[in-house]
Amino acid sequence: MPPPADILKVAIEWPGAFPKLMEIDQKKPLSAIIKEVCDGWQLPNHETYALQNADSTNFYITEKNRNNIKNGSILRLTTSPAQMAMQLYERVQSTSLDMKLDALKELANSSRDITFAQEFINLDGITLLVQMVESGTERYQKLQKMMKPCFGEMLSFTLTAFVELMDHGIISWDTFSVAFIKKIASFVCKSSMDSAVLQRSLAILESMVLNSQDLYQKVAQEITIGQLLPHLQGTDQDIQTYTIAVINALFLKAPEEKRQFDESNVNILDCPLTEMAHILAQKQLRSIILQNVIRSTKPINDEMAHQLYMLQVLTFNLLEDRMMTKMDPQDQAQRDIIFELRRIAFDVECESNNSGSIEKRKSMYTRDYKKLGFINHVNPAVDFTQIPPGMLALDNMLYFARHHQDSYIRIVLENSSREDKHECPFGRSSIELTKMLCEILKVGELPSENCHDFHPMFFTHDRSFGEFFCICIQLLNKTWKEMRATSEDFNKVMQVVREQITRALTVKPNSLDQFKSRLQNLSYTEILKIRQSERMNQEDFQSRPILELREKIQPEIMELIKQQRLNRLCEGTCFRKISSRRRQDKFWYCRLSPNHKVLHYGDLEESPQGEVPHDSLQDKLPVADIKAVVTGKDCPHMKEKGALKQNKEVLELAFSILYESDEYLNFIAPDKHEYCMWTDGLNALLGKEMTSEFTRSDLDTLLNMEMKLRLLDLENIQIPEAPPPIPKEPMSSLDFSCCCH
Secondary structure (H helix, E strand, O other), X not given: OOOOOOEEEEXXXXXXXXXXXXXEEOOOOHHHHHHHHHHHOOOOOHHHEEEEEOOOOOOEOOOOOHHHOOOOOEEEEEEOHHHHHHHHHHHXXXXXXXXXXXXXXXXXXXOOOHHHHHHHHHOOHHHHHHHHHHHHHHHHHHHHHOOOOHHHHHHHHHHHHXXXXXXXXXXXXXXXXXXXXXXXXXXXXXXXXXXXHHXXXXXXXXXXXXXXXXXXXXXXXHOEHHHHHHHHOOXXXXXXXXXHHHHXXXXXXXXXXXXXXXXXXXOHHHOEOOOOOOHHHOHHHHHHXXXXXXXXXXXXXXXXXHHHHHHHHHHHHHHHHHHOOOOOOOOHHHXXXXXXXXXXXXXXXXOOOOOOOHHHHHHHHHHHHHHOOOOOOOOHHHHHHOOOOOHHHXXXXXXXXXXXXXXXXXXXXXXXXXXXXXXXXHHHHHXXXXXXXXXXXXXXXXXXXXXXXXXXXXXXXXXXXXXXXXXXXXXXHHHHHHHOOOHHHHHHHHHHHHHHHHHHHOOOOOOHHHHHHHHHOOOHHHHHHHHHHHOOOOOOOOOHHHHHHHHHHHHXXXXXXXXXXXXXXXXXXXXXXXOOOOXXXXXXXXEEOOOOOEEEEEEEOOOOOOOOOHHHOOEEEEHHHEEEEEEHHHOHHHHOOOHHHHOHHHHHOEEEEEEOOOEEEEEEOOOHHHHHHHHHHHHHHOOOOOOOHHHHHHHHHHHHHHHHHHOOOOOOOOOOOOOOOOOOOOOOOOOOHHHHO
């Protein structure tokens, strides 16, 4: 007879004694189990002891997480978290350097455990660490001058403990003084600093900026681009990653009015990061990242790829202001840009007021604006009142005309010499192309939390978007000619060009020249071949009998999809608790019981390998208590103040279960697939329709497969019930010639 599920067999260690094999009853209070263990070793004062996982985490066992204990687990009897916190609080203030160093090292390791962290913070431990950093730095520096090797370690462990304690979110970041911020910033600004200290300092600055608008202002006043550049020129990818993360954080939190940069301030090395609108595009920063990070011999890890993606998105988002700015037809400075386009294309100077009648000059302008491909020939400024792309389209046209003048003139004159219906209108094309490129690059959208999709080629040029446009407008003109398009085909041409661009971007070209070469291989003829190949396995089921058969089969397929969704919920999913610092992941797990009546969930210390058993998840929610499932901006955790509600990608992965009167269980799915699996499964449990895009896709795929099977001509063909036998392996000599004799 198997033992009861509440009885677990574990081994318990105690320093200096043989481990004990014990049976623990999960129904007993944890304090009673600890007393029983202490009595076995004749240890008094059992309340000063606790149980701990004897693994790499060394996390304390509490009433909340005790259900994570499994049969065969190895536990350790140790000092209680309150006692340990008090001991370390006293030891880190020791006058003995060796004792102090050991205590700080142990504190940095123990602070990862939220149970210990809470006790240490209750002793005002955070304030102690801050004081040690503020007042103890001079002593550390003296030790460094004396060549004491413990200098870097002591400061590193102090900062590590601080970071770990703060990452639990127990206390607010707004409580720290300017003196502390200046001290942390000074570690970053020093030319020679221990790499571990530098890494922790950069991490602290990033967290300060992301978690407090007030601290953002103070940090931004302490750091300049010139002080961060040397860290990008090193070879330590972790330091480079944290450095770019600080730049991204400062820029992400900068108020809109502070994202402007006075171009007359040419000394960007001394420019505060509050004025960084164009700093991100400056050659020095870009070229250092390109040479020392992107083109480094070291492979780029996921975290660095994410930070480069963030930098790319934030750089392109600088275009949003121009993209959403309408042209003022009465603004002479803006109208002069259109005059400049006309002058470059037709090599004419602006005529004086006496160079002919007003009617004659208007006629001349109208003719030229028509050749330039504007929709409004009389007042082309009206064409740029559409947002997006607004004034950004005009900026791109002027950039093309000035920096690729020969290509610009060739395109304009070439099209103006064609018949009206066959000309590719440069003005209209440029406006629509700019809008398309903004959509492809998602200009104006906040960065995704989990994306690593950066394009190296955008780091190879100071005006990468302008160059990107110049390549694509020439592609558009080429494709127009290949398609022999007329004005009625304009939208078709734009669709082909979008496909050419997106297909070329998928291979992640390392340079703009590689991107251009890739486009050369994606001619209109090649796109047609690709489309035809992709349609090979797609059949058109539009006849009435076929549609009736599909309608008959569909309920069976929907039931199959429903069962798959419920099975997926029974397997469960590990969800990540979103925090401001991505490197400190915390997890929780949720799964449906096999009888589909209860949701089991609970916190995890680390990402699990495989499924998590029901009995290790301490919390339960009966399905019968669920009142509704809400998604996106309707979720309670998306209505809270903070950056999460502004992040579109996180918003699209958020859903909540409403139960009882005002209780919620909030989720942020790890990806779109899991989001659809869970929202579909929960709707199925509640008897509602499954409406996700994955359901539509699965329904279409399974319906097509079932239709093809049913439409096979299998009359008088016997389908075997068992698979055919596997043929014998060939002879080892592979000499088949003997078989022919």
